[in-house]
Amino acid sequence: MLSRVADNLYWMARYLERTENLARLVDASASLMLDLPQRLSPGWQPLITITGNQQQYAEFARGDYSEKAVVKFVVAEPKNSGSMLVSIARAREIARTVRDILPRAVWEQINELHLYVGEHAVEAAGKRTRHGFLEHVIECTQRLTGMLEGIVSEGDALSFLTLGRNIERADMTSRTVDVRSAAMMAAANLEELRPFESVLWMSVLRSLSGYQMYRLTTRERVHGAGVVRYLLADEHFPRACVCCLRRVGDVLHRLPNSAPLLRRVARMRRAIHHTQFETLGQGELHEFIDRLQLSLARTNDELARVYFVGHNAPSATVTPIRVA
């Protein structure tokens, strides 16, 4: 497979996954606001922090962290390179260039979703139609994921799609855990918030569709350390970091020249397994997730180095230019 095509498939899967994750995030934040008493509400700012857009937002909205401004920025803002609108537009743009190797139904579904988001994103920033809009986006992206799993032959194309989806998922799950746990710990009125702790963590689980699986797997009540452990370290929940990393590893095993990448992925999994989340302070958890994110970014770069520029990856050289 051409390295350019591999690169495209990888990023198409990342952008599709990002589209879905943004929809989940907005929807879960909205229901959290309804569940918490207003004086304890974390507000909408964490949404900007989770999506890593603080700087751009600060310049853009000048401190307006109202529901409407934040949701519009995350969902419908064409100037926000991380918005849902931009993510699906990029996924579609890439899909167009690789559509000859994708089933026709996949291309049509992406196209349809792109049109739908473009048409409804702005009005969905308001409350009235939002939930239905987000639900539809999640359904469409899940249908796409199902199609890609269900009707794309195993081989290089599917490998790079799986890599992209799982790297993006692990990234988003770790960000969500980081920001929500920081908000919990930083709350000035911690004692007052305590009774609502499980409400907050339930919303984190719901944003990743993990509430039922958490209860089935752990048979525990919902509590902070338990949710953090589940979302980072569970081997079997598809949105848990370790599970994503296992899937990345499974694909890498079948690809050539993957030994250094496999070592990095194994190191990340080991680090998560050996961490005692129950005894970790907030600062330590944040540092841990920071390192994890850095390692995910490095994995992304190494994938690019090994597969997306081919094996003739240019190295630093000095070319002589002779007069004669």
Place this chain on the structure above:
Amino acid sequence: MSRPTLVLIPGLMCDQGIWSPQIDALRALGIDCRVAQHGLADSLIEMARAVLAAVPGSLAVAGHSMGGRVALEVARLAGPRLHGAALLDTGYAPLAPGEAGERETQGRMRLLEQARAEGIRAMALSWVQGMVHPSRLKDRALIESIVAMFERRSVPEFAAQIRALLQRPDATSVLPRIACPTLLLCGEQDGWSPPAQHRAMAQLIPGSEFVSVPDSGHMSPLEQPAAVNAALHAWLERVDGFRT
């Protein structure tokens, strides 16, 4: 004594294209040179090591933009092997702490995202806007040659070099230790690495010379080739082995 090897070091996403008017002028003077290519190197020190590994014996370096920062790392590592340094439209400070650094990081990442999503050409067309003197944006041949140069590079190279820039070391301590003839040159309207920054460097490097190029943005070697060639010629006249 034998002539040191002259190495031209391009900046972010650039290649010999940024130096083409200078290469022609050097050719007319009968001076061989080499052009560094950074490939997927993702640290300035790695880039500097590649330059030193490729050149036996003594050398003189001219670096533009990120290439100037690589030249400073060459100076840090080379000691007495370095016989001359020309630093064009460049800087020496590490990523600023706090908001300014955040802003630089985000700006660079936005360009990288754009290159990934829309291709290098689309990214280059928006990037070039602040790069040259505003009046030169209408010079289609010049803009096209800059954009075409970026298009010769790949997105992974862009990513690696951006990483190198964001993690650049502080070169302040290198400046007073540079003992060879040094030229500092900067386009007067270079908004990215302004003249004041070069004056500050000139004050820290003993015996250095500062040349300000009027009517030029960040891409001085291409925007004002005659002025840059003249300054480089005068600089080489001060470097052992090139003196005529």
